[in-house]
Amino acid sequence: MSKSLFQKPIEIKISTVVAVSAILATADRLALDAALAEMTGGTTDFFEDDLTVIDVAALPAGGAPVDWGGLIALLKKYRLNPVAVRNAAPAMAADIAAHGLSLETASAKPKDEPTTPTPAAAAAPVVAAQAQPPAAAGNGTEVMIIDTPVRAGQRIYARGCDLVVTAVVNNGAEIIADGSIHVYNTLSGRALAGASGNAQARIFAMNMAPELVSIAGVYRTFEDGFPSEFARAPAQIRLMGDRIDILSVNPATRA
Structure with missing residues (x-):
């Protein structure tokens, strides 16, 4: 049949x-x-x-x-x-x-x-x-893990939890999490952490070259390229007041 x-x-x-x-x-x-x-x-x-x-x-x-x-x-x-x-x-x-x-x-x-x-x-x-904030925020104990490349035009949303990506995030891709974002590869697309309003969320990448980043709705774009002292290197992004900060994984340097 x-x-x-x-x-x-x-x-x-x-x-x-x-x-x-x-x-x-x-x-x-x-x-x-x-x-x-x-x-x-x-x-x-x-x-x-x-x-x-x-x-x-x-x-x-x-x-x-x-x-x-x-x-x-x-x-x-x-x-x-x-x-x-x-x-x-x-x-x-x-x-x-x-x-x-x-x-x-x-x-x-x-x-x-x-x-x-x-x-x-x-x-x-x-x-x-x-x-838009989801109906409920996570308690920090859950994680969404993505093991495949995130391609241009794709959008991934880790609702109520952190997002871990072990593959490349390409230009034109967008990754979103209510918690923090961890990219153990190259981050070249758009990354939005703390999407439900968590100002303590951060974005980490082993190879940082994003088009746009956001923490809790505060944005920073990089039309002129990512700061050279942090580009293509392990770095983290956090929110300080209403300013997006970029730091190395060892936060002795900041932009």
């Missing part, structure tokens, strides 16, 4: 989807355009059609209304793919839905949880920053 007779027409399984947040401090599209142009440095593939949640919590009260159609077009210009809006006022709901976006309510942080720093959040018109 044909195997196809036993196959279901459709299956629904739980899947982890990672998005970025576009945190707006203004609805002025000219200001947003200028900020995104500066952020990406003219790199057309800085974002790779990343699913994007627009966070409007920081918009000034009584400010100009959001031109949702124009905003969506602007984000897509920079290869950000808006799918939802967070922290929208009830009066915005109908207009948001009319533009095909869903509404999302951000989960409240526990009172004793520190606020995740984001670079120049008060001054920057937009901060396209942190990966």
